[in-house]
Amino acid sequence: MALFLLRRLGAMVATLVAISLIAFAVIELPPGDFATAYVAAMQANGVVMTEEEIAGLRAAYGLDGGLLERYAAWIWAILSRGDFGQSFEWRQPVSDLIWGRVGMSMVVELTALVVMWCVALPIGVYSAVRRYTVGDYAATLFGFLGLAVPNFLLALGLMYLSFRLTGSALSGLNDDRFIDAPWDAARIADFLAHLWAPVLVLATAGMAHLIRVLRANLLDELNKPYVVAARARGLPEGRLIWKYPVRVALNPLVSSIGLLLPTLISSSVVVGVVMSLPTAGPLLLRALMSQDTYLAGAFILLMGTLAILGTVISDLLLALVDPRVRHR
Amino acid sequence: MTEGNHLASTRRAVLAGAMAMAAAPLMPRPVAAREVPSLAADVAAGRLPPLAERLPEEPLVVQPVERIGRYGGTWRAGLRGGGDTIGLIRMLGYEPLVAWDREWRNVVPHLATAWEVSDEARVYTFRLRRGVRWSDGKPFTAEDIAFVVNDLFAHPDWPGGAPTWLRSGGAGPRAEVVDAHTLRLVFRAPHGLLLQHLATGRGTELTMYQRAHCAQFHPATNPNVEQLVREGNHRNWVALFQARCGQVFTAQRWQPTIPTLNAWIPETPYTGATQVLNFRRNPFYWKVDPEGNQLPYLDRVSFRISDSVEDLTLRAMAGEIDMQDRHIATLANRAVFHDNRERGGYRFFEVVPDLYNAVALMLNQTHRDPVMRSVLGNREVRRALSHAINRREIIDAVFVGQGRPWGLGSRPESPLYQPGVGEAHTVFDRALANRLLDEAGLRNRDRQGFRLLPDGRRFSIEVMIIPAVRPEWGDAAEMIQRDWRQVGVELRIATIDRTLMEERRNRNEFDALIWEGSAGLGEALQPDHFLPSSWWSAFGIAWFRWVQSPTHPDAMEPPAHVKRQLALYDEMLRSADPAVQAERMKEIIRIASDQLYAIGIVLPPNGYGIVRNTFRNVPASMPGSWSWPHPGPVQTSQFFLA
Numbered sequence: 001m002a003l004f005l006l007r008r009l010g011a012m013v014a015t016l017v018a019i020s021l022i023a024f025a026v027i028e029l030p031p032g033d034f035a036t037a038y039v040a041a042m043q044a045n046g047v048v049m050t051e052e053e054i055a056g057l058r059a060a061y062g063l064d065g066g067l068l069e070r071y072a073a074w075i076w077a078i079l080s081r082g083d084f085g086q087s088f089e090w091r092q093p094v095s096d097l098i099w100g101r102v103g104m105s106m107v108v109e110l111t112a113l114v115v116m117w118c119v120a121l122p123i124g125v126y127s128a129v130r131r132y133t134v135g136d137y138a139a140t141l142f143g144f145l146g147l148a149v150p151n152f153l154l155a156l157g158l159m160y161l162s163f164r165l166t167g168s169a170l171s172g173l174n175d176d177r178f179i180d181a182p183w184d185a186a187r188i189a190d191f192l193a194h195l196w197a198p199v200l201v202l203a204t205a206g207m208a209h210l211i212r213v214l215r216a217n218l219l220d221e222l223n224k225p226y227v228v229a230a231r232a233r234g235l236p237e238g239r240l241i242w243k244y245p246v247r248v249a250l251n252p253l254v255s256s257i258g259l260l261l262p263t264l265i266s267s268s269v270v271v272g273v274v275m276s277l278p279t280a281g282p283l284l285l286r287a288l289m290s291q292d293t294y295l296a297g298a299f300i301l302l303m304g305t306l307a308i309l310g311t312v313i314s315d316l317l318l319a320l321v322d323p324r325v326r327h328r
Numbered sequence: 329m330t331e332g333n334h335l336a337s338t339r340r341a342v343l344a345g346a347m348a349m350a351a352a353p354l355m356p357r358p359v360a361a362r363e364v365p366s367l368a369a370d371v372a373a374g375r376l377p378p379l380a381e382r383l384p385e386e387p388l389v390v391q392p393v394e395r396i397g398r399y400g401g402t403w404r405a406g407l408r409g410g411g412d413t414i415g416l417i418r419m420l421g422y423e424p425l426v427a428w429d430r431e432w433r434n435v436v437p438h439l440a441t442a443w444e445v446s447d448e449a450r451v452y453t454f455r456l457r458r459g460v461r462w463s464d465g466k467p468f469t470a471e472d473i474a475f476v477v478n479d480l481f482a483h484p485d486w487p488g489g490a491p492t493w494l495r496s497g498g499a500g501p502r503a504e505v506v507d508a509h510t511l512r513l514v515f516r517a518p519h520g521l522l523l524q525h526l527a528t529g530r531g532t533e534l535t536m537y538q539r540a541h542c543a544q545f546h547p548a549t550n551p552n553v554e555q556l557v558r559e560g561n562h563r564n565w566v567a568l569f570q571a572r573c574g575q576v577f578t579a580q581r582w583q584p585t586i587p588t589l590n591a592w593i594p595e596t597p598y599t600g601a602t603q604v605l606n607f608r609r610n611p612f613y614w615k616v617d618p619e620g621n622q623l624p625y626l627d628r629v630s631f632r633i634s635d636s637v638e639d640l641t642l643r644a645m646a647g648e649i650d651m652q653d654r655h656i657a658t659l660a661n662r663a664v665f666h667d668n669r670e671r672g673g674y675r676f677f678e679v680v681p682d683l684y685n686a687v688a689l690m691l692n693q694t695h696r697d698p699v700m701r702s703v704l705g706n707r708e709v710r711r712a713l714s715h716a717i718n719r720r721e722i723i724d725a726v727f728v729g730q731g732r733p734w735g736l737g738s739r740p741e742s743p744l745y746q747p748g749v750g751e752a753h754t755v756f757d758r759a760l761a762n763r764l765l766d767e768a769g770l771r772n773r774d775r776q777g778f779r780l781l782p783d784g785r786r787f788s789i790e791v792m793i794i795p796a797v798r799p800e801w802g803d804a805a806e807m808i809q810r811d812w813r814q815v816g817v818e819l820r821i822a823t824i825d826r827t828l829m830e831e832r833r834n835r836n837e838f839d840a841l842i843w844e845g846s847a848g849l850g851e852a853l854q855p856d857h858f859l860p861s862s863w864w865s866a867f868g869i870a871w872f873r874w875v876q877s878p879t880h881p882d883a884m885e886p887p888a889h890v891k892r893q894l895a896l897y898d899e900m901l902r903s904a905d906p907a908v909q910a911e912r913m914k915e916i917i918r919i920a921s922d923q924l925y926a927i928g929i930v931l932p933p934n935g936y937g938i939v940r941n942t943f944r945n946v947p948a949s950m951p952g953s954w955s956w957p958h959p960g961p962v963q964t965s966q967f968f969l970a
Contacts, residue, residue, distance in 0.1 A: 032827035040826055042577065047414065047529070047954055048854065048864065056488030060566065083561075090600040091571060091580050097600040159642055167671070169642035172603065176632060179604045180596060273635045278603050282635040295600075 008315055012308050019304035020297075024071045027288070027296050033063050034088040037291045061088050074294060078301075085294030089287070094298045098280065102265055102302070104173065105272075105279040109264045111195060112202035120207045124214030125246055128222065139211060146208035155201045155274045162197075170197050171276040201271050214249060221245035258314030262307040265299075365399050366627045367611055376611055377465070383622060384459030388438065388615045390963045393430075393945040396617055397625035397968025403943075405652045406632045406640040407605065413579050413598075414954075415654050417529050420607065420629065422960025423589045424531035425454060425473070426523055430947060430963075432849060432956045433743060434906070435523045439468070439535055439589070440511075445904040449520040452513045453506070461612040462538050462587040470503075470511035475539040477503035477513065479548055485566050491533060493525040496901065518902040520909060524853055529957035533576040538587040542573040589614070591624040591965040605631045615965055625968035641665075644938055647672040651946055651959075651967065653679050653937025659728070665938055672938075677946055679935040680741050682953030684750065685734055685845025685928035686727065687804045688857060689791065692839055693925075694870035694884050699783050700839065703770070710924040712764035714753040716815045717808055723930050726803045734931035736857065736921045739848040741951075744914050749921045750931065761815045770816075779816040788818035792829045792841040801842050804929060836869045836882055845928055850955035852900065852913045858920040859893040860886065867925040889919050942970050 035057045039049050049057075058064050065073075077083040084094035127136040162170035173194045178187040221227065222245055230240050269281030276282075280299065287296035363371055363379050370376040407415055427438035440454040460468040481490035481500050490500025497517025504512040513522070525531060543549035545556065545568050553565050562568040574581025582598035582605070592607035607629040615623040632648075634640050640656050643649050645668040649656075657665075657679070669675065691710060695701040703709055719733035737750025765771075770779040770787055779787040789812075795802040802823065809819040824832075832838045843864065847854040856864035860872035870884035875894065877883060886894070896912045903909060920926075939946045945966050952958050 031825050036827050036830075042414070047577070048856075048862070050492045051863070053488040053492065056486075060487040062563065087600060089579075091567075091578055092599055100601050156638060159638065163642050163646055168646050168648070169639060171634070171636070171639040171642070172632075174603075176604050176630060180606070274638060276634040276636050276639040278601075283600060286635070 004319060005316075008312055012312055015308050016301075016305060019308070020075060020301050021071065023297050023300035023304065024074065024293070025067070027291065027293050027300075028067055030291065032291065033058070034061060034291045034293065035063055037289070038088075041290065070293075074297065084298040087287070087292055087295040089290050089292045089295070094295050097283065097295065098298055098302070101278060101280040101283050104277070105265045105268060105281065108173070108195065108198055108277065108279055109202065109268060112199045112206070113260065113264075115199055116203040116206045116210060119203070120210035120214065123207075124211040125218060125241065127211065128215040128218035128249075129241060131219065143208035143211045146204040147212075149204075150270075151201055151205055152270045152274045154204060155198070155271050158197055158201060159275065170194075173198075173277055198268065198271055198275055198277055201275075202268055210253070213253060217249035217252060218245055221248050256314070258310030258312070258317075259307070261310035261313075262303045265306065266303055362621065364609070364611075364622055366609065370611070379622060382461065382465075382612050383616065384457055384461070384614045386441065386458055387622075388457065389618055390615050390623060390966050392617055392966045393947050393962065395944070396619055396621070397945060397966060398970070399621075399625055399627065399968075401626050401969035402628040402630050402650075403626050403964075403967060404630050404632070404648060404650045406634050406643060406649055406655065408634060408637070408640070408655045412633070412654075413577055413581065414529070416582060416598075416605075416631075417532060417576075418654075418957040418960050419964055420590055420592055421532055421536070422529065422957055422964070423535055424526055424528075425456075425534060426526050426531075428527045428956050428961040430950070430961060432951045432961070435527050438527075443523070445523075448902050449518040449522070449904040450515050452501075452515075452519075452522060454511045454513070456509045456511060457614065458509055460589070460614040462589060463593050463610045463612055464538075464541075464587040465612055466538065466540055466587065467508075468538075468589060469508040470505045471508070472537065472539045473511050473534050474503035474505045475542065476534050476537050477501060479543075479546055480537070483548075485564065487566065491530060493528070493530050494522075495519075496522075520901045520904045521852060523904065524850075524955075527961075528850075528853060528955045529960070530576075530954075535589055536576060536581065537573060541587050542569065545569040545572050591615075592626075592629050602633055605633060607631075613965065615963070617966065623963075624965035626965075644674070645672045647674065647940065649938070649940075650943045650969075651937065651939040653677075653935065653952070653958075657936050657938070659730075662936065665936075672940075673942070674938045674940045676936050677939055678949035679937055679952035679958065680739070680849065680949060681932050681935055682847050682849040682854075682951060682955060683845055683932045684737060684739060684848030684857075685926070685930065686731065686798070686932045687722075687801060687842055687929040688736070688845035688926040689808065689840060689842050689928075690857070690866040690926045691789070691924075692836070692866065692869070694836065694868045695839065696836055699781050699785070703768070703781060703787065704789075704839070706768055707923055708764045709768050709770070710927065711753055712761040712768070712815065713812065713817065714924055714927045715755060715757045715764070716761035716817070717811045717927070717929070718756045719754060719929050720756065722804055722807045725807065726800050727930055727933075730933040731930040733929070735928040736845065736924065736926045737917060738851055739931065742849045742851065744851055744910060744917065746914055746918065749918055750928075752921050753924060754928075758814060765815060765817070773816055777816055778818050786818060787816070788820060789839045790820040790822050792822050792824045792832065792838055794826050794829060795823060796826070798844065805842060808929075830863070833866055833869060834863055836873075838866075841866050845926060847953070847955065848931075849951050850953055851917060852909060853955040855897070855913075855916070857926050858913075858916050859897055860890065861897070865925075889923060893919050944968055944970050 035054055038057065039054055042049055074085055077085060086092065087094050087097055090097060123139050127139040130136055159170045162168065173191055174187065175190050178190045181187050227240070227245055230244060265280045268277065268279055269285055272279040272281035273285060284296065284299045287299065367376060371378050405419070424438055425440045426435045429436050439457055439460065441457050442455045444453040456470055462468055477500065480486050481494070494500050496515045496519035499516045501513040501515045504514060506512055545553060545565065547553045547565050553568065557565055557568045560568055560571065562571065570578065571580060574583065574586050579598045582594045584594050584596065588610065591610055591613050593610050595606045595608055596602065598605050609624055609627050613623055617623060632643065637655055641661055644652065644656050645665065691704045693705045695704055714735065723729060723731055723733065733754045734750050735752055735754045737746065738744045765779060769782055772780040774780055774786055781787050791805060793801045793805055805821045809821060812819045829841065833841060845857060851858065856862045859865070860868045860875055862872065865872050868886065868890065870882055871886040871890055873880045874883035874885055893916045896916050900909045900912045935952055945968060947962055950958050950962055
């Protein structure tokens with residue numbers, strides 16, 4: 001087991017290095033750099049900059065060095081003193097910018113995840129056990145609708161509905177007057193009053209997927225001999241379903257939990273933008289668009305790290321459950 | 329240097345104090361001034377000096393648009409995404425030395441009350457308003473501006489050096505402090521457009537740094553700067569300076585700790601984590617209304633920072649935005665806003681864009697290929713191509729019928745408007761186009777009916793467009809392509825990335841490109857399309873090279889009509905007289921139109937903004953431009969909530 005762990009961790013470090021290099025290169029891939037993106041944004045505002053000013057900008061941001069040179073400096077700063085560099089756009093240390101937003105993302109996505117599981121689980125079980133009933137068809141319809149309607153459309157629809165019904169747009173995670181306030185009871189209450197909308201939007205799409213997978217898995221299990229045997233021994237139906245086939249049907253879902261880690265930050269990009277949430281997604285999108293190398297790089301690195309961590313956790317869980325994996 | 333004084337001999341006061349805010353002559357110190365209610369408690373407690381000690385001896389008297397306002401309230405609006413600092417400058421940061429009037433006709437006194445321009449416009453002497461204070465109570469003097477000009481712009485480390493608008497003869501000016509309230513700017517070469525440039529959004533860069541505060545972060549005035557650089561882990565002193573004292577186009581400049589001359593002071597720094605940016609009134613603001621009430625009327629400003637236009641639009645419709653046109657006033661939103669007027673309790677105001685055209689197609693007259701150069705450089709060919717376009721159809725199909733056929737020429741709202749110039753060469757006449765092309769030696773055609781160049785190649789033009797900048801360009805280009813096909817000219821549409829487009833343009837390796845036609849109101853401030861004056865003068869990149877350096881290998885000597893334009897522009901720079909400048913600029917534009925530097929399609933219709941019914945003193949119409957950084961020159965400090 002120790003050797004297995006060691007091998008896994010070694011692979012993890014190697015993958016991380018590769019991810020960081022690719023992340024950096026991909027951000028640098030589009031023609032131009034932050035200076036050109038900045039100049040374009042300025043021009044959209046009617047501010048025309050000259051070649052000299054642009055050259056000055058480039059020098060001021062240290063954009064005139066080579067790709068590898070800048071990558072090396074960036075990685076060295078991260079490894080040696082945890083410094084993720086400065087955001088070009090905000091001229092602030094990247095770490096000052098991302099952690100608050102990452103935290104907010106985690107809160108929103110985790111809530112959405114919990115809601116998703118709590119709702120999807122009973123529905124999935126119900127629609128498998130009561131296959132081809134009205135309830136199953138309703139759940140299926142709902143599921144496919146949730147899967148088919150893009151998140152942003154759902155968010156826009158919800159915002160418009162809220163505007164028509166209550167006269168106020170449903171966006172953000174706090175009322176303006178609470179935004180710079182301390183997290184007291186009033187602000188938390190206001191936060192919860194805002195939280196349901198993005199959570200609903202985010203949960204709906206995932207829910208559909210979960211319901212379908214659970215239903216299919218459970219259907220496979222329901223006809224297995226152990227279920228028939230348990231039923232023949234007179235076990236009450238409810239207890240039987242929840243105790244045996246559901247637990248087995250959940251297995252493939254549980255083993256993919258590791259993959260959920262990076263989505264805790266990244267899955268709400270579009271919803272975050274549309275609903276103007278102070279989460280990581282909008283900041284990442286903006287950083288990519290303005291070619292804010294270090295800010296975007298830090299995000300991608302973070303997401304890569306979470307993905308790898310998730311995979312390692314999955315591997316370890318699997319190894320714990322299934323001895324064949326760790327001996328191979 | 330008294331009001332309206334014209335000295336004919338060696339010096340001439342071109343414009344002086346008298347024009348303060350149109351109708352209002354410089355009044356004697358207004359009396360009856362009462363304390364601002366929201367500041368009364370601070371004054372009573374001794375935390376703030378009384379009004380009389382806060383106001384300058386000669387405050388700027390701002391004529392309200394509608395009426396005298398009342399104190400209190402918050403201006404709510406929205407900013408978008410990353411560092412919308414241009415929006416902040418426009419709404420809250422327009423405090424230049426000299427300003428535009430509301431009609432965009434004249435430059436009027438602002439932080440400077442009078443000025444004198446030497447012959448040949450090389451030396452400008454400004455008299456600064458006495459007793460103006462920064463938001464921390466320290467006096468504003470000529471030293472503050474001399475610091476920016478001499479210690480920042482002229483410092484070898486300062487990125488980019490002096491901004492281009494401030495240069496003449498390739499270099500920035502030298503600032504001389506005559507006394508605390510008299511500043512002299514000495515240029516190497518004539519700079520007759522300085523006053524106009526000072527009144528644009530860029531001009532605010534001269535008045536955003538308080539010397540007393542900023543000198544702490546400058547090596548010339550603080551020998552221990554290196555230590556601060558190290559402590560703050562900055563790249564160099566410039567980075568330290570910009571982090572602590574701001575830089576004109578970055579979010580960093582909006583910090584509570586940086587003294588300002590603006591009407592409102594930020595309560596928290598503007599960073600990537602900011603969700604709402606709040607401002608409170610500057611107790612030392614230096615403007616009053618005609619009754620002597622200190623401005624601003626509004627106590628607070630609260631800008632929601634949103635990533636989504638939809639979010640801002642819904643907020644506006646819900647009445648949660650008091651006044652705004654940025655981001656939300658799209659063509660598509662107009663109908664929605666119209667339908668929700670009563671519900672949201674707002675009205676419209678008009679924004680006249682500083683554009684002469686929404687589609688300006690520029691043919692490269694200095695093409696590297698000599699055959700293409702002789703054809704695209706032929707005025708009759710350009711005329712033919714212009715007459716071959718059915719503009720009405722494009723306007724109906726692409727611009728939902730809004731706007732009128734237009735070529736190259738000032739908007740009717742512009743003081744430089746000349747009847748017939750913008751309309752020239754815009755009549756759809758396929759027969760004329762065919763005849764002109766035949767006469768130009770392009771009679772022979774290939775099997776597919778395309779005309780052949782004199783050397784036997786097909787007459788084919790590749791146009792570079794970036795639909796990301798304006799989605800209409802792609803559709804318009806396809807309709808032009810179809811129209812030109814009818815007269816035997818091939819148009820190939822190259823959708824291209826912006827960086828690549830600029831690179832090909834600057835290397836002079838392109839046939840044609842489409843950009844928006846600017847400027848339509850502030851022509852002299854952005855003359856790119858009227859004479860070879862920048863990299864955006866895509867009709868003659870090699871001529872622009874020649875202007876910069878006649879010996880450059882890519883330079884081409886321009887023909888007589890271009891040289892005439894350059895001479896006219898030179899006269900504009902040597903004369904600071906707006907009347908003379910207007911005449912010269914008109915002639916430059918006439919030549920540009922006559923020579924079809926750009927083939928235009930449509931005069932862009934007026935835009936709009938929305939303003940709550942209770943939010944007053946917003947004019948019904950205003951220009952929309954960076955040269956007249958709307959709504960700044962309206963004087964946002966006189967907005968109030970009824």
